[in-house]
Amino acid sequence: MSVTPTLYNLFDETDFQYWELQINNGNLPTPEQLARLLEANPDKPLPSWLRPLIIMGIRRELKAKRGRPPKSLCAQLRLWAAMGEYRAVLAQIQDGDDKQSEARSAHAARAADQRPAHERAAEHLVREWRLPMSWRSFLNEVHSKK
Numbered sequence: 001m002s003v004t005p006t007l008y009n010l011f012d013e014t015d016f017q018y019w020e021l022q023i024n025n026g027n028l029p030t031p032e033q034l035a036r037l038l039e040a041n042p043d044k045p046l047p048s049w050l051r052p053l054i055i056m057g058i059r060r061e062l063k064a065k066r067g068r069p070p071k072s073l074c075a076q077l078r079l080w081a082a083m084g085e086y087r088a089v090l091a092q093i094q095d096g097d098d099k100q101s102e103a104r105s106a107h108a109a110r111a112a113d114q115r116p117a118h119e120r121a122a123e124h125l126v127r128e129w130r131l132p133m134s135w136r137s138f139l140n141e142v143h144s145k146k
Contacts, residue, residue, distance in 0.1 A: 013036065014037055014040035019037060020047070030064040031057050031060075035057075079131060082126070082138065083141065083142050085125060086121060086125060093120055093121050093124075097117055122135035122136075122138045
């Protein structure tokens with residue numbers, strides 16, 4: 001009889017139920033995660049599905065995945081949406097700058113924020129879409145994807 005996992009069980013890396021779900025989804029723990037799991041549960045009996053992983057860990061067959069983890073689908077969709085919106089926001093900021101520069105005197109124009117429109121547009125979109133990157137990284141993404 002399987003117990004319905006709680007929210008805590010779904011995200012606690014020191015819980016046997018968490019790793020059972022992860023392993024069923026094809027995600028093996030790293031040796032460090034396996035050690036933390038065993039250290040956190042010294043009094044509990046080891047489940048039968050965990051024994052092969054412990055043997056793999058002892059034989060040094062458990063390897064951590066190399067490189068940067070892939071972006072989640074949600075993060076990638078937010079980035080694409082922000083990239084799609086970039087040209088419109090840039091045009092809007094440039095139009096606003098043109099109207100303001102006509103209305104201001106030369107001295108007032110020099111005192112205002114003189115950052116280029118593309119930087120302000122990128123910063124606005126990174127903040128609005130809550131992208132996990134700087135505005136410079138966002139501009140690199142925009143201009144590298146032709």
